[in-house]
Amino acid sequence: MTREEFKTRNGIIGKSKEINDLIDIIMQVAKSDISVLIYGESGAGKEVFAKAIHDFSNRSNKPMVSVNCGAIPEGIIESELFGHVKGSFTGAVDSRKGYFEIANNSTLFLDEIGELPLTTQVKLLRAIETQEFMKLGAETVTKVDVRIIAATNKDLQKEVDARRFREDLYFRLKAVSLNIPPLRKRRSDIEELAKHFAKIYCNNNKIDCPEFTPGAIKVLENYSWPGNIRELKNTIETTIALNRSKVITEEMLSDLTSEYVDYDEHRNLPVFLKKSPEDVDRELMYRALFEIKKDILELKDLIVHRFTVEDYKKNSDGEDVLSIRELERDAIIKALDKTKGSKRKAARLLNISERTLYRKLKEYDINEV
Numbered sequence: 001m002t003r004e005e006f007k008t009r010n011g012i013i014g015k016s017k018e019i020n021d022l023i024d025i026i027m028q029v030a031k032s033d034i035s036v037l038i039y040g041e042s043g044a045g046k047e048v049f050a051k052a053i054h055d056f057s058n059r060s061n062k063p064m065v066s067v068n069c070g071a072i073p074e075g076i077i078e079s080e081l082f083g084h085v086k087g088s089f090t091g092a093v094d095s096r097k098g099y100f101e102i103a104n105n106s107t108l109f110l111d112e113i114g115e116l117p118l119t120t121q122v123k124l125l126r127a128i129e130t131q132e133f134m135k136l137g138a139e140t141v142t143k144v145d146v147r148i149i150a151a152t153n154k155d156l157q158k159e160v161d162a163r164r165f166r167e168d169l170y171f172r173l174k175a176v177s178l179n180i181p182p183l184r185k186r187r188s189d190i191e192e193l194a195k196h197f198a199k200i201y202c203n204n205n206k207i208d209c210p211e212f213t214p215g216a217i218k219v220l221e222n223y224s225w226p227g228n229i230r231e232l233k234n235t236i237e238t239t240i241a242l243n244r245s246k247v248i249t250e251e252m253l254s255d256l257t258s259e260y261v262d263y264d265e266h267r268n269l270p271v272f273l274k275k276s277p278e279d280v281d282r283e284l285m286y287r288a289l290f291e292i293k294k295d296i297l298e299l300k301d302l303i304v305h306r307f308t309v310e311d312y313k314k315n316s317d318g319e320d321v322l323s324i325r326e327l328e329r330d331a332i333i334k335a336l337d338k339t340k341g342s343k344r345k346a347a348r349l350l351n352i353s354e355r356t357l358y359r360k361l362k363e364y365d366i367n368e369v
């Protein structure tokens with residue numbers, strides 16, 4: 001099979017040297033059982049390449065089993081991977097096969113491998129090396145024949161240095177490592193991808209496919225695409241859906257030309273390129289999470305405070321004891337007194353948010369000082 005045939009068969013678009021080199025490696029290693037570690041930013045195509053490897057391997061008659069290690073709660077991850085026998089823990093009403101067993105004679109795709117807890121990493125390494133494992137609560141080993149492809153958008157070497165990822169597992173996984181470059185590092189693929197996604201969208205929706213003006217292509221090629229191919233695909237689909245015209249012009253893509261943060265220089269910062277509804281939603285979500293975090297911290301403080309007050313009450317025999325509410329009311333009045341009525345300063349003194357202070361003023365019916 002030629003490289004071009006391989007691309008067509010797997011729906012892989014791109015003629016950049018980066019993509020061609022990747023395809024050459026994949027075609028060489030796919031048929032062996034060697035582990036492959038795929039690195040790439042979100043939306044860069046990790047799953048597409050993992051699937052292409054599996055489909056070109058001798059295991060392709062069985063479907064590849066995909067597991068997102070970051071999406072499984074820590075407490076059940078081992079039972080998900082290795083399975084369990086009936087009664088092995090509360091709630092284990094039935095025996096269950098784990099993904100390792102389901103992927104027997106096939107490929108197990110471990111997505112977001114960097115999110116795996118350290119204790120599970122030990123067990124995973126052993127299972128990969130020996131091709132056997134014990135289900136939770138089982139007394140015998142289960143033997144399998146599984147090929148592993150793992151993917152991550154984290155720099156695993158850094159994770160190893162920070163002792164969050166086991167070095168032995170890292171070496172075992174990266175027998176072959178593939179680095180899928182972000183879209184902004186292979187701009188020559190953008191035009192072909194854009195036209196490809198436009199065609200698919202229009203075919204699916206039974207509408208005529210628009211052309212792109214040279215100006216529009218330039219805008220697409222100059223944008224930084226922090227969300228990579230997924231973002232490009234969404235952008236093309238939204239633009240077609242919103243404009244319903246015969247040509248896609250530069251103006252229709254004006255969102256992409258507004259000021260943006262250079263993603264390379266600020267890789268770890270959230271990027272707000274433009275205020276699209278999703279950006280606004282995300283911002284609101286961040287804020288809500290931030291508020292929740294603050295509330296939790298306050299609750300923690302309150303619990304600690306309560307315990308000390310209750311201990312105090314227990315130990316102070318017979319003396320005048322104030323209720324917690326009275327103590328709290330007293331503290332607020334004193335704080336406001338001290339800050340000459342400045343609520344912001346008082347809140348800081350009390351180690352609560354201004355919002356909480358306002359609520360408590362109302363609750364305790366404290367008149368403003």
Ligand SMILES: Nc1ncnc2c1ncn2[C@@H]1O[C@H](COP(=O)(O)OP(=O)(O)OP(=O)(O)O)[C@@H](O)[C@H]1O
Binds near residue numbers: 040041046
């Ligand atoms: N070279 C390519 N040619 C055509 N489509 C592609 C290519 N690479 C990726 N895609 C498409 O882009 C989207 C994102 O790809 P994929 O899910 O493989 O990315 P990912 O790296 O796994 O992302 P994430 O880190 O978010 O899981 C998918 O719709 C996929 O079909």
Ligand SMILES: [Mg+2]
Binds near residue numbers: 046047111
């Ligand atoms: Mg993925």
